[in-house]
Amino acid sequence: MTLSALTETKETNAGTVTAQQYCQGMASVAAAVNIVTTSNHGTPAGFTATAVCSVSDDPATLLVCLNRQSSVHQAFSQSRHLAVNTLAAGQDALSNLFGGRAPMAERFSQGNWSTLSTGSPVLSNAAVIFDCRIIDVKSVATHDVFYCQVVAIQEQPDTGALLYYQRGYHTLT
Amino acid sequence: MTLSALTETKETNAGTVTAQQYCQGMASVAAAVNIVTTSNHGTPAGFTATAVCSVSDDPATLLVCLNRQSSVHQAFSQSRHLAVNTLAAGQDALSNLFGGRAPMAERFSQGNWSTLSTGSPVLSNAAVIFDCRIIDVKSVATHDVFYCQVVAIQEQPDTGALLYYQRGYHTLT
Numbered sequence: 001m002t003l004s005a006l007t008e009t010k011e012t013n014a015g016t017v018t019a020q021q022y023c024q025g026m027a028s029v030a031a032a033v034n035i036v037t038t039s040n041h042g043t044p045a046g047f048t049a050t051a052v053c054s055v056s057d058d059p060a061t062l063l064v065c066l067n068r069q070s071s072v073h074q075a076f077s078q079s080r081h082l083a084v085n086t087l088a089a090g091q092d093a094l095s096n097l098f099g100g101r102a103p104m105a106e107r108f109s110q111g112n113w114s115t116l117s118t119g120s121p122v123l124s125n126a127a128v129i130f131d132c133r134i135i136d137v138k139s140v141a142t143h144d145v146f147y148c149q150v151v152a153i154q155e156q157p158d159t160g161a162l163l164y165y166q167r168g169y170h171t172l173t
Numbered sequence: 174m175t176l177s178a179l180t181e182t183k184e185t186n187a188g189t190v191t192a193q194q195y196c197q198g199m200a201s202v203a204a205a206v207n208i209v210t211t212s213n214h215g216t217p218a219g220f221t222a223t224a225v226c227s228v229s230d231d232p233a234t235l236l237v238c239l240n241r242q243s244s245v246h247q248a249f250s251q252s253r254h255l256a257v258n259t260l261a262a263g264q265d266a267l268s269n270l271f272g273g274r275a276p277m278a279e280r281f282s283q284g285n286w287s288t289l290s291t292g293s294p295v296l297s298n299a300a301v302i303f304d305c306r307i308i309d310v311k312s313v314a315t316h317d318v319f320y321c322q323v324v325a326i327q328e329q330p331d332t333g334a335l336l337y338y339q340r341g342y343h344t345l346t
Binding site: 017018021024025026028030031032050051052054055057058059061065067086127128130138141142143145150151153155161163165170 | 190194198225227234259301303309314320325326334
């Protein structure tokens with residue numbers, strides 16, 4: 001491809017990236033689907049997230065981004081622990097349930113939930129679970145970034161992966 | 174699955190997650206593959222990364238994690254801008270080249286490179302390119318987390334996606 005061909009693709013002007021353009025671009029970035037959970041004073045809370053990212057293996061550290069306007073934000077801010085449940089192939093319905101507007105009791109009525117170390121709910125048949133202590137929070141634009149030290153991991157072999165790409169679910173096996 | 178069945182899966186003890194256990198767990202988290210680039214005083218630098226994450230769409234913000242011991246760390250610390258080139262299906266060889274130990278000149282000798290707004294090298298036939306200003310850096314464990322405001326986006330339609338999962342490449346179309 002030559003430089004002239006570049007101009008034929010969709011290119012925004014510098015500094016004028018709208019939310020719509022950004023979300024359109026991010027639709028081309030495939031991502032694992034996770035249900036992120038906590039338990040605040042015994043009440044479980046959880047939401048579906050693709051904005052989860054590994055940070056370091058020494059010590060084992062990951063991050064989760066959460067909109068400060070989210071209905072679950074207060075629970076995560078107060079509890080100081082969370083679990084990342086990375087979904088397996090076929091768990092689309094659970095992803096939709098935790099990504100919608102269903103009350104928490106309805107969300108946790110589906111799937112088999114347990115706990116590992118921190119008390120955050122873990123989904124027994126997730127592909128992999130990272131049980132974490134929240135060690136730091138950084139506010140960036142509309143979101144809080146929760147930095148988390150991983151204190152327990154549980155894997156299920158050969159579950160395949162649920163992915164979100166081009167505004168739809170896909171599976172890797 | 175019952176609670177008793179949980180004990181049959183691989184579960185680490187609280188607080189004793191090793192780097193090996195963490196990397197094994199993260200192998201089950203599928204991720205898009207990106208080449209992250211910058212240009213520092215006219216010299217291009219780039220590395221392959223899966224640790225890229227969307228933060229906010231208002232303003233359009235993403236983050237990139239980079240080990241402070243990486244050979245490219247100084248370039249990114251000094252330049253204050255970077256581009257995330259999310260790879261398309263079939264770009265495994267470029268991913269390997271930028272993920273290995275090849276000198277920078279050798280890396281950028283492959284592929285068609287141009288610039289958009291910031292001067293960071295962009296890969297013409299990447300699935301999507303996010304050209305960014307680095308607005309903040311946070312040190313966490315072994316890594317620096319670069320917070321970036323997106324100032325230009327370029328997409329190529331229908332390229333498919335390159336993914337890394339279970340220590341190998343996969344494709345979504």
